[in-house]
Amino acid sequence: MKNETLFTELKDKATRDRAFSHLVQEYQQRLYWHIRRMVLNHDDADDVLQNTFIKVYRNIENFRGDSAVYSWMYRIATNEALNFLKKQANRYRVTNEELRERMVNNLVADTYFEGGEIELQLQKALATLPEKQLLVFNMRYYQDMKYEDMSEILDTSVGALKASYHHAVKKLQHYLKENA
Amino acid sequence: MDLNKEHKEDGFRIPENYFEGLEEKLRDRAALQDHIPKQEGFLIPEGYFENFEAELRNKISPGPGKVRHLSYLKRGLGVAATILGLFFLSTIFLNTEGDFSFDQVSTSDIEWLMEQGALEVPEIFLMEQAENMNLNDITMYTEPIKTSTLEEYLLEEMDVYEVLDESQN
Numbered sequence: 293m294k295n296e297t298l299f300t301e302l303k304d305k306a307t308r309d310r311a312f313s314h315l316v317q318e319y320q321q322r323l324y325w326h327i328r329r330m331v332l333n334h335d336d337a338d339d340v341l342q343n344t345f346i347k348v349y350r351n352i353e354n355f356r357g358d359s360a361v362y363s364w365m366y367r368i369a370t371n372e373a374l375n376f377l378k379k380q381a382n383r384y385r386v387t388n389e390e391l392r393e394r395m396v397n398n399l400v401a402d403t404y405f406e407g408g409e410i411e412l413q414l415q416k417a418l419a420t421l422p423e424k425q426l427l428v429f430n431m432r433y434y435q436d437m438k439y440e441d442m443s444e445i446l447d448t449s450v451g452a453l454k455a456s457y458h459h460a461v462k463k464l465q466h467y468l469k470e471n472a
Numbered sequence: 473m474d475l476n477k478e479h480k481e482d483g484f485r486i487p488e489n490y491f492e493g494l495e496e497k498l499r500d501r502a503a504l505q506d507h508i509p510k511q512e513g514f515l516i517p518e519g520y521f522e523n524f525e526a527e528l529r530n531k532i533s534p535g536p537g538k539v540r541h542l543s544y545l546k547r548g549l550g551v552a553a554t555i556l557g558l559f560f561l562s563t564i565f566l567n568t569e570g571d572f573s574f575d576q577v578s579t580s581d582i583e584w585l586m587e588q589g590a591l592e593v594p595e596i597f598l599m600e601q602a603e604n605m606n607l608n609d610i611t612m613y614t615e616p617i618k619t620s621t622l623e624e625y626l627l628e629e630m631d632v633y634e635v636l637d638e639s640q641n
Contacts, residue, residue, distance in 0.1 A: 313525065316524070316525045316528065317525065320521055320524050320525070321521055324516075324521070328514055329512075332514075334514075334515070334516060334517070338520075341524075342527070342528055342531055345528050345532075346528070346531060346532060347623075349532055351619060354619055367620060368620075371620060371623065371624065375624075375627050399513075403515075404514065404515040404516060404517070405513050405514060405515065406513050406514075406515050407509075407511070407512065407513020407514075408513070410509045411509050411511065411512060411513035412513070414507075414508060414509060414512070415513075433500075433501075433504075433508075434512075454496075457500070458500070461500045461503055461504060464504060464507070464508070465503055465504060465507060468504075468507035468508070469507065472507070
């Protein structure tokens with residue numbers, strides 16, 4: 293479904309449900325993995341994803357269509373994931389870095405994590421990245437997203453995103469080499 | 473020679489600006505490919521995506537009967553917890569002669585109140601209020617506030633832990 297058609301159908305109460313259903317089917321997996329890579333745990337990712345779609349549904353009326361629907365949804369998902377992490381850090385009274393470390397340690401006993409030592413090492417390496425760099429890295433490396441799209445979602449210039457990604461790659465390379 | 477044009481005539485298409493970042497992308501990938509495993513190790517429950525929309529629809533518009541009953545129960549518990557919290561705070565105020573400050577409330581007391589849910593606004597109440605709210609109607613400034621900015625602000629400002637921290641300082 294084209295962006296313009298989708299936008300029109302979402303605005304129209306008669307076609308809204310069908311269009312929303314299309315949105316869910318089309319984007320649930322992409323948004324899930326985007327969120328999961330930030331929060332790591334499946335149940336948390338599920339909560340954040342549901343909240344994302346609930347917000348999308350409740351705010352359709354306010355969506356002005358000045359950006360693509362998919363960028364708008366990614367922005368909501370990103371904000372939801374970051375807010376979730378912030379609340380967790382506040383709840384446990386730890387810094388973002390300490391929270392990330394705790395989340396990675398929890399993966400060992402997580403039913404929905406099947407990684408061995410190498411996968412765990414990767415998560416430890418990713419945990420060393422600042423939040424923004426981690427986001428940029430995930431979107432570029434795993435989701436193969438264009439810098440222009442990322443720029444719209446993260447409200448950051450393409451140049452700054454490229455620099456962030458480059459720094460992230462260097463840091464990961466260094467960490468993984470040192471801890472091989 | 474415009475290669476894109478030539479291939480368009482064959483019916484093949486490529487994403488816009490595909491070749492522009494390709495070299496950089498390959499270089500960065502090559503730098504990491506020896507270190508990054510192909511699988512991330514994340515699993516999902518069987519049938520998760522197949523059932524996701526149905527679960528979501530239940531949350532968006534809960535049906536009658538059982539769900540409604542739980543909503544009332546949740547609201548009741550929220551109200552009871554709030555009354556308990558108010559009672560606790562009033563006891564502190566009434567038994568305190570002179571000035572009162574949050575320093576006098578111990579962390580364990582606050583934690584206990586939080587565990588009881590006394591400092592939380594019931595989610596169902598917030599959702600009901602949100603249903604009646606249209607962000608476009610808010611015109612406090614001549615420049616409209618971005619929805620995302622407003623949401624971020626509310627989420628940040630409504631955090632109980634932060635409010636308590638500020639009160640203690």
